[in-house]
Amino acid sequence: MIIDTHAHISDIKFDTDRKDVIQRALDSGIVKIFEIACQTKYWDKALELIELSNIFAAFGIHPNDTSKASTKDYKRLELLIQNKKCVAVGEIGLDYHYKYSLQNINIQKESFIKQLKIACKYNKPVIIHCRDAYDIMLNFLKKYKCIPKGVIHCFSGTLEQAQAFTKMGFLLGIDGPLTYKNSSDLKQVVSKTSINELLVETDCPYLTPQKYRGQRNEPSYIIETLKEIALIKGISFDEAANITVLNTLKLFNIKLL
Numbered sequence: 001m002i003i004d005t006h007a008h009i010s011d012i013k014f015d016t017d018r019k020d021v022i023q024r025a026l027d028s029g030i031v032k033i034f035e036i037a038c039q040t041k042y043w044d045k046a047l048e049l050i051e052l053s054n055i056f057a058a059f060g061i062h063p064n065d066t067s068k069a070s071t072k073d074y075k076r077l078e079l080l081i082q083n084k085k086c087v088a089v090g091e092i093g094l095d096y097h098y099k100y101s102l103q104n105i106n107i108q109k110e111s112f113i114k115q116l117k118i119a120c121k122y123n124k125p126v127i128i129h130c131r132d133a134y135d136i137m138l139n140f141l142k143k144y145k146c147i148p149k150g151v152i153h154c155f156s157g158t159l160e161q162a163q164a165f166t167k168m169g170f171l172l173g174i175d176g177p178l179t180y181k182n183s184s185d186l187k188q189v190v191s192k193t194s195i196n197e198l199l200v201e202t203d204c205p206y207l208t209p210q211k212y213r214g215q216r217n218e219p220s221y222i223i224e225t226l227k228e229i230a231l232i233k234g235i236s237f238d239e240a241a242n243i244t245v246l247n248t249l250k251l252f253n254i255k256l257l
C-alpha cells in the first residue's frame, strides 16, 4: 500500500493520458494520490479529479505565482480548503531560486503568512515549498505564532536543517532525486532521520527517478523512491511503504476506506 503525497496530474503534460496514468498508479499499489493544485489555473481540474475516490487535493498559491494572485483568489482558496477532499494548504512557501521571484520576495512572504493563517483557521496541515531558502524558512517559521503541522516538500537541505525542521514537528517529503547517483547528502538525511518523519512524493511530472530519468514522471514511479528508502533503512519495501502511509494518514488526518 502506497500513497503519492505530492503529484501534479492536472498539469497539461497529462492531458492526453491522465486516465491511464491514474490506472497505472492503482495497478502499482498506489491507493491514494494527493493532487497539489498550487496554481489558480489548475484549481478547477483538481476539483474534477477529486471526484475520483482515490484522489485527494491540496489547494494553495505557489510562491512563484503570488505576484499574480488577487484578493478574489484568496477568497476562493478559503472556500476550496473547506472541501471534504482537501487534505492540506499547499504548496506554499518561499522560493529564492528565480530572479523574478526574488524581486517579489515581500509579496511571497505576505502570501505565505496569509495561507498559513488559512491553514490554522481550518486546522489543515501545510505542504511547504522551499527553494534555496531553508535557513530563511526556519527563521521565518520560528518567529511566526501559529504554525500548522506539515511537510517540507522535496527536502534537499542539509542534515542540520532536516533536524531543525523535524524538531519543529515537520515531516520531510522525499522525492525521485533520492535515487540519483549524486544524492549522497539526501541519502545521509534519510539515513539519519526516523522513518516516522518521512513521506514519499513524486512531484510528477517533475523529478523523475533515475530509472526513468529523461521521461515524464508519474505516480507509479514512486516505487523507485520507496525502494531506495528501504535500502538505506535496511528494511523491506513493504515496511517502508506501510510506515510512510501511516505517517501520511496521521499528518493529513485521513482514513483509508
Ligand SMILES: [Zn+2]
Pocket (backbone or CB within 6 Å): 006, 008, 036, 091, 203
Ligand atoms: Zn510540487
